[in-house]
Amino acid sequence: MTALTRLETGHAVPTTGSLKHCYEQLLLGDDAEQRRALARSVLETQLQRAADLPKEMPEDVSALQSFVEQHCADVARQYADYLSARKQGGPRQFFSNKAHALYFLQAVSPTKLVDGAWLYGLLPRWRDPRFEGLIGTYLEELGEGNPAQNHVVIYRKLLAELGVDGTGAIEDERYLQGAIQLALGESADAFLPEVIGYNLGYEQLPLHLLISAYELAELGIDPYYFTLHVTIDNASTGHAHKAVQSVLQLLPIEGDREDFLRRISLGYRLNDLGQGSRAIIESFDLHAEVLRMLERKRPFGQHMHSDYCRFEGKTVNQWLSAPEQLPGFLAALENKGWIKRHQDPKQSRFWQLIQGDGAAMFGVFSPYEKQLLHDWIAGDWAPEHSSPAFRRGTPGAVEADLPADDPDIQALQSALEGRAAPEQMQTLIPWLSAHRHAHPAGLMATRRFIELKSILR
Structure with a gap:
């Protein structure tokens, strides 16, 4: 149970517990x-x-x-x-x-x-x-x-x-x-x-x-x-x-x-x-990260496979029934030749199930999860030509125009309408917070804040 303390505001706040929870409360909490x-x-x-x-x-x-x-x-x-x-x-x-x-x-x-x-x-x-x-x-x-x-x-x-x-x-x-x-x-x-x-x-x-x-x-x-x-x-x-x-x-x-x-x-x-x-x-640690990823996927896949395919006497569902079996499952896939370590992943049958035309497991793994598996299988293997350096396009790759029909923009415009410039500044500031500034209305508020700041200086 999380311990609580009471500050001069009278609000009870957690003093122990997850940093993620504190982070989310500070970022998203409605109670100022x-x-x-x-x-x-x-x-x-x-x-x-x-x-x-x-x-x-x-x-x-x-x-x-x-x-x-x-x-x-x-x-x-x-x-x-x-x-x-x-x-x-x-x-x-x-x-x-x-x-x-x-x-x-x-x-x-x-x-x-x-x-x-x-x-x-x-x-x-x-x-x-x-x-x-x-x-x-x-x-x-x-x-x-x-x-x-x-x-x-x-x-x-x-x-x-x-x-x-x-x-x-x-x-x-x-x-x-x-x-x-x-x-x-x-x-x-x-x-x-x-x-x-x-x-x-x-x-x-x-x-x-x-x-x-x-x-x-x-x-x-x-x-x-x-x-x-x-x-x-x-x-x-x-x-x-x-x-x-x-x-x-x-x-x-x-x-x-x-x-x-x-x-x-x-x-x-x-x-x-x-x-x-x-x-x-x-x-x-690439191997450890692959195992952690598979453990996150395991609860969703342990009942989804048919029983006709067995590795070292166990079905895929049996291999996925407990987290401690995952290292053995990867070893079994290697032993049966479904994974060929330190070679081009395209040569591995397991990779062919994940990536490529007609892949039976298409969409099961996210791009990051697939990259983990790809690089773990590849190991010491490297393609003849390394990845080309990234060539960035123009900054316009991020849309610069803000959508006029965005409901938050419309609400902000209504809140600003008819108000004197100093009052507008008070309305704008909350939209420049960490939670809001990257949204369309926050971007609009940032522009308006800068404009008014230069006028009122």
Whole structure:
């Protein structure tokens, strides 16, 4: 049973239990007071954990810009070393095969699908010029209302094109960073220094972003979401630079600067909680992932096969009757020649049942599940020609025009009609939340928010 605590709002919120549940409540919950109470509970818990992590952010704020620039230079040097190794024939360092890359894209999706959420709570400060950099960063995460540039729209489109839709298969720990971002977005008033610090840490260009983009393209996967962040997070004029400027502009002049900076440092360290991208990449085990996938499918298939086909004396239904039998089932398929490991999967009868004209099991496995099976069967085999590098089309591949007949757009237009510009801003802000901004009405609201902001400034 989940333990409950009661905060000053009077709302009972979970203090233990699944991170996925917290994430979903923060993203989708209808009760604003309950979301805020849950956000406070999440942040108080995670900030206690962050306090035990090493301090990386310099204590002298005058050193922040050089700290960020040095980090960027170090990343550039390490990436140059990576490229040199690859040009000399070295292997990919991140993704052993395409299934590995899809596994990564799915595993990090809880964070990517709320990109920028930690800054949402600052939108009511739009009149204060000190928040210009932070709010501008958030609006750029939203693509300024253009779906072709909205980070969440781009990532959703990437997952859809790859057939990666397995939220039930994502480990609970991988919802932590997304939950932290959503909690910060709900708590900007009470946790402003932590928001500023988290933003400073998150907007530093990581090496894994560059390598991921390179290797995704090599595997024929659109790297645009990652290359977009490489350019937008630069330390010269991009989000990393704005993050430093925001720290300097929002430090108290005569208030308790020391405590404010302590809290900024804590917020910075929130980025280091949970599994990072490298840890997720290194956790991939193709054979284990195939078995986990088959276990998810097993309850649906254990009574669906006829009894005429037997492997080592057992029917398929008998093999699928218990999860511990799955490794033996795969071995039996190999022993009978239905799976020919380390060869072209097309040579395996089992693969022919899954893919191709007249495949008896057509539609049983998702594109991601088929990729797992394909790469597991292929093993050490490689085609004569590697996958061509991805060539991205124009950004117009994401529809830029918003549907006028969308019911949410119509409702928003009605809500705005007849209202003065400042009142419209209050109506628009909820539509720029993590749950709404990637929808047509949210994109429209983002455009209108930017338009009014420039008029009312």
